[in-house]
Amino acid sequence: MISSKISRRYAKALFGIGREDGNYEAYGKCLQEFAHFCEKNEAFFKVISSKIFSTEERTKVLDTVLAKSDFPDVVKNFLRVLLDKDRIEAISAISEYYTKLTDEVSNITRANIITARPLQQDALEKLKQGLEKLTGKTVKAEVSQDDSLIGGVVVKIGDMVLDGSVRAQLEGLKESLKRGEYS
Amino acid sequence: MSREKGLSEILKEILLVVSTLVLVWIPSGLLWAAEHGGEAASHDGGGELKDLIARIINFGLMVIILFVVIRKSSMKDFFSSRREEIRRKLDELRKGKDEAESKVKELEQKLKAFEQEKQQILEQFKAEGLAEKERIIREAKERAQQILQQAEFTIQREMDAARARLRDEVAELATKKAEELISKHMTDKDQEHLVNEFIERVEKLH
Numbered sequence: 573m574i575s576s577k578i579s580r581r582y583a584k585a586l587f588g589i590g591r592e593d594g595n596y597e598a599y600g601k602c603l604q605e606f607a608h609f610c611e612k613n614e615a616f617f618k619v620i621s622s623k624i625f626s627t628e629e630r631t632k633v634l635d636t637v638l639a640k641s642d643f644p645d646v647v648k649n650f651l652r653v654l655l656d657k658d659r660i661e662a663i664s665a666i667s668e669y670y671t672k673l674t675d676e677v678s679n680i681t682r683a684n685i686i687t688a689r690p691l692q693q694d695a696l697e698k699l700k701q702g703l704e705k706l707t708g709k710t711v712k713a714e715v716s717q718d719d720s721l722i723g724g725v726v727v728k729i730g731d732m733v734l735d736g737s738v739r740a741q742l743e744g745l746k747e748s749l750k751r752g753e754y755s
Numbered sequence: 756m757s758r759e760k761g762l763s764e765i766l767k768e769i770l771l772v773v774s775t776l777v778l779v780w781i782p783s784g785l786l787w788a789a790e791h792g793g794e795a796a797s798h799d800g801g802g803e804l805k806d807l808i809a810r811i812i813n814f815g816l817m818v819i820i821l822f823v824v825i826r827k828s829s830m831k832d833f834f835s836s837r838r839e840e841i842r843r844k845l846d847e848l849r850k851g852k853d854e855a856e857s858k859v860k861e862l863e864q865k866l867k868a869f870e871q872e873k874q875q876i877l878e879q880f881k882a883e884g885l886a887e888k889e890r891i892i893r894e895a896k897e898r899a900q901q902i903l904q905q906a907e908f909t910i911q912r913e914m915d916a917a918r919a920r921l922r923d924e925v926a927e928l929a930t931k932k933a934e935e936l937i938s939k940h941m942t943d944k945d946q947e948h949l950v951n952e953f954i955e956r957v958e959k960l961h
Binding site for chain 1: 919923925927929930933934937938941943945946947949950951952954956958
């Protein structure tokens with residue numbers, strides 16, 4: 573298990589190069605694409621991250637895949653370095669942190685909006701606007717649905733959680749009843 | 756033993772005195788009778804004087820003899836020693852009596868002291884018994900109080916716990932029922948209303 577500190581260090585290194593040559597957003601997309609590819613191709617990921625195989629063997633496998641991609645050389649070399657240093661296992665964490673770094677530079681924040689029922693487009697826009705006003709950043713929303721919320725919406729933005737679900741209100745009511753606030 | 760011996764000697768001495776007197780008196784009586792009989796015929800006037808002189812001489816002799824006999828005998832010593840002995844015995848008896856009295860007094864004092872000591876011990880035991888009794892009663896009361904307090908505390912705690920369990924159960928049931936009702940009657944309009952409320956709250960946060 574590679575610590576988040578090491579993952580951040582590698583992400584910062586690549587981000588520094590990207591900032592210098594102005595391609596940090598492209599590098600970020602490539603990292604996301606590769607991390608996504610690894611998630612979908614479990615066998616490939618196991619081969620390149622397993623120490624059962626030699627570094628040369630694993631590099632050959634990686635190179636075969638990278639040869640078919642249009643990733644910039646910087647990204648390809650970065651991935652080779654990760655494999656050589658046995659850090660390729662942390663590609664998802666590195667990609668996530670890289671995205672955070674990119675968002676910070678681009679003044680973007682990501683909001684995870686969980687709703688009990690599908691949101692109307694205008695409601696989603698109004699919510700995004702409200703969140704942008706709240707955070708002072710451009711909000712990129714990822715909407716998902718959870719029926720257990722019963723009604724309402726939950727927004728997770730950074731370390732902040734805004735819970736406007738019926739479930740949360742019912743939980744609050746239950747706790748109040750348990751504390752005897754209504755007796 | 757010595758006392759019996761002394762008594763027999765005295766008896767002997769008395770017997771000797773009596774026999775001497777008899778021996779003196781008989782001849783003198785015979786003498787007087789002979790003289791009196793002879794003279795009665797010859798002397799009528801001067802016979803009485805002679806009789807008186809004879810009597811006086813007789814008496815004097817008797818006194819001398821008695822004196823000598825008594826002097827020679829140990830009667831005086833006997834009586835003096837007897838008196839000494841009696842005095843000594845009286846002294847001894849007095850001394851014995853005094854000793855006995857002092858011993859009686861001593862014993863009485865000891866008895867009194869024993870009585871006092873007994874009384875003190877009894878009082879001490881009584882006091883200790885009372886103190887012990889009070890201590891036991893006090894401790895029993897304290898223990899009873901503690902048990903009562905503990906019992907009250909336990910009862911209160913159990914009641915609180917039961918009340919809390921009941922409240923939790925009611926809360927769970929009420930929430931569950933509310934959830935069922937809301938889920939059943941929830942519409943898109945309600946959802947829209949809830950989202951709008953949420954947006955308003957988010958905007959207010961700014």
